[in-house]
Amino acid sequence: MEIRMVDLHGQYLRIKAEIDHAIQSVVDSTAFIKGKEVKQFTESLSSYLGNAHVIACANGTDALQIAMMALGLKPGDEVILPAHTYPATAEVIALLGLTPVFTDVDADTFNIDVSQIEKKITRRTKAIVPVHLYGQCADMDPILELASGYKLKTVEDAAQSIGATYKKSHSGTIGDIGTTSFFPTKNLGCFGDGGAIITRDAQLAENLLMIANHGQKKKYHHEIVGVNSRLDTMQAAILNVKLKYLDEYQRKRNEAASYYDKALKGVDGIGIPARAENSTHVFHQYTLRATRRDDLKTYLQSKGIPSIIYYPVPAHLQPAYRQASAPEGTFPVAEQLAKEVLSLPMHTELTEEQLDYICSTVISFYRG
Ligand SMILES: *Cc1c(COP(=O)(O)O)cnc(C)c1O
Numbered sequence: 001m002e003i004r005m006v007d008l009h010g011q012y013l014r015i016k017a018e019i020d021h022a023i024q025s026v027v028d029s030t031a032f033i034k035g036k037e038v039k040q041f042t043e044s045l046s047s048y049l050g051n052a053h054v055i056a057c058a059n060g061t062d063a064l065q066i067a068m069m070a071l072g073l074k075p076g077d078e079v080i081l082p083a084h085t086y087p088a089t090a091e092v093i094a095l096l097g098l099t100p101v102f103t104d105v106d107a108d109t110f111n112i113d114v115s116q117i118e119k120k121i122t123r124r125t126k127a128i129v130p131v132h133l134y135g136q137c138a139d140m141d142p143i144l145e146l147a148s149g150y151k152l153k154t155v156e157d158a159a160q161s162i163g164a165t166y167k168k169s170h171s172g173t174i175g176d177i178g179t180t181s182f183f184p185t186k187n188l189g190c191f192g193d194g195g196a197i198i199t200r201d202a203q204l205a206e207n208l209l210m211i212a213n214h215g216q217k218k219k220y221h222h223e224i225v226g227v228n229s230r231l232d233t234m235q236a237a238i239l240n241v242k243l244k245y246l247d248e249y250q251r252k253r254n255e256a257a258s259y260y261d262k263a264l265k266g267v268d269g270i271g272i273p274a275r276a277e278n279s280t281h282v283f284h285q286y287t288l289r290a291t292r293r294d295d296l297k298t299y300l301q302s303k304g305i306p307s308i309i310y311y312p313v314p315a316h317l318q319p320a321y322r323q324a325s326a327p328e329g330t331f332p333v334a335e336q337l338a339k340e341v342l343s344l345p346m347h348t349e350l351t352e353e354q355l356d357y358i359c360s361t362v363i364s365f366y367r368g
Contacts, residue, residue, distance in 0.1 A: 003345055003354050005306040006185045010349035011249075015241060022237040035233030041240050045196065048163075048243060052173040053205035055197045056231035057212050060159040060181025063195040065092040066229060067155045067177040068127075070207045073098055077126040082112040082138075083314045083334035085131045089157050090315045093129070101125070102316040104331040108274035110287065110341075111138040113333065117146055127153040132161035132171045134287050134310075134343075135187070135253075137279035140166050140174045147175075155179065158198070160284035162188050163250050167278050172198040177208070182231075182239060187253070187284050188246050190235040252348040253283040256355060260286055260344065263359035269366040271340075285310060285343040293342050299365045305358055308343050 012019060022037075029035060042054040057063050068079070075097035081089050083102040093100040101120050106113045110133050117128065128147055130138035140156075147154045154175030158164075161171040162180050172178025180186075182194030197208050210217050215226030231239075242249075261272050271289035275281055287310065290296050300307050314334040316326045328335065344358060 001304070001354060001357060003305050003358065004347070005308060005345050006347045007349040008184055008189070008347075011347070015245065018241045019238060022241050023234060026234045026237045029233075032233050033230060035236070037233050037236040037240055038231055041231070041236040041243070042196070044240060044243055048246070049170045049173050049198060052170070052178075052198050052200050053202065055205065055208045055212055056236065057195045057197060057229040058231065059193040059229075060157075060179060060183060060186075060195040061088040061092060062212075062227065062229040063159075063179035063181065063197045064088060064129075064155070064157060065095065066208055066211050066227065067179050067197055068092055068096055068098065069211050069227075070177065070204060071127055071153050071155070073126050076124060078122060078124045079127045079129055080117060080120050080125060081129040081315075082131055082133070083316045083331045084110060084311065084337050085133060085157070085315055086159070086311065087315055087318060087320070088159075089129055089131055090318070090321050094321055098126075099124070100315070100321055102314075102326060102331065102334075104333045105133075105337065107333045107337075109136065109138075109276045110134060110273075110337065111136070111276070112143075114139050114142045114146075117143065121146070121150050121152070125150065125152060127155060129155045129157055130175070131157040131159075132164060132279075134273070135161050135164055135282040135284035136276045137161060137164055137166035137171050137174075139276065139278065141278070144175070153177075159183075159186060159195075161282060162186070163246055164282045165280050171279075173200055176201065177204060182235065187249060187282055188239065188242060190238045190242075192232070192235055194231045194235045194239065195229075196231070249348045250282045252350075253346060254281070256346060256350045257281070257283045257286050259352070259355045260359065263355075264288070264362060267363055267366055270362070283346055286346040287341050287343045289337070289340040290342045291340070293340050296362070296365050297342060300358075300361060303361045305361055306345060309341060310343050311341075312338055314338050
């Protein structure tokens with residue numbers, strides 16, 4: 001039995017005819033950039049997300065960068081973000097000369113610990129970037145309350161949470177701006193790189209679009225310094241097909257997660273992922289807290305089961321963000337999670353037989 005961390009090929013085979021047709025029609029049209037499929041996709045995603053404005057771009061990191069550029073921040077301005085995240089979040093902040101200010105995370109939900117945010121706010125703080133990690137939303141209400149009290153902007157990193165809702169609102173549509181990624185292994189993945197920026201504010205949407213398009217509204221009239229960040233027509237055509245299946249994909253991920261929960265609950269040495277109170281979970285990852293994590297990973301590997309550590313080094317201990325670094329011990333939860341987290345295979349094609357084999361192997365590691 002072959003078990004994959006992600007089964008993109010199996011997922012493709014189910015919708016092969018539709019995908020192949022979509023790709024071929026882009027080839028036939030040769031409208032590889034700015035073809036009609038791009039507009040179709042941003043409109044469909046917009047309606048999926050409850051009619052927020054959607055601007056397509058080249059990847060999720062660009063989406064974050066363009067979002068930060070649209071806020072009009074000045075070098076040295078501070079941006080608060082969680083220490084346990086994919087480093088792209090901190091990278092774009094540092095790249096723009098802003099100062100990332102890390103914050104510890106919640107031990108149960110793995111998302112930013114909202115009780116730690118207020119004491120990080122200074123005169124220079126301008127924005128908060130909650131990351132909806134592994135597929136469920138950070139606790140947005142208290143974050144928005146702080147943001148409104150201190151006049152801060154919020155940018156939601158929804159790269160892992162497309163389709164998840166917080167109190168009925170889609171992730172990415174709650175703060176001033178949301179960003180997401182269509183990297184192939186994300187819940188809504190294309191066949192290459194892709195990303196999008198989301199906002200409910202029409203003025204911001206116009207600025208975001210302009211920044212992503214070389215700072216121009218009218219061709220060759222550059223009002224501000226922008227970037228070149230586009231979603232290819234081919235990727236948009238693929239995403240048009242896959243968006244129709246997104247809810248079904250999320251259901252399959254949830255079924256796999258429930259299977260894991262049931263089998264692994266109460267096993268000594270393991271903490272199964274907690275469900276946040278006000279959010280649905282789309283299980284971009286199914287992430288355990290595991291004692292003897294590294295030994296478990298090696299054991300699973302020896303039994304043909306892949307697993308991945310997201311993320312082995314907390315952001316505040318990365319040399320790249322040294323200017324914002326805090327000594328080891330500053331964020332005990334993020335540091336402990338880096339030692340304990342392990343993500344099990346999670347995708348839309350997992351069979352009961354595979355899930356059963358994975359669970360019984362995990363259990364046999366702890367119970368012998
Ligand atoms: C994947 C991811 C990104 C970056 O997306 P890319 O498309 O790879 O640039 C940013 N933030 C988080 C939380 C991610 O998981």
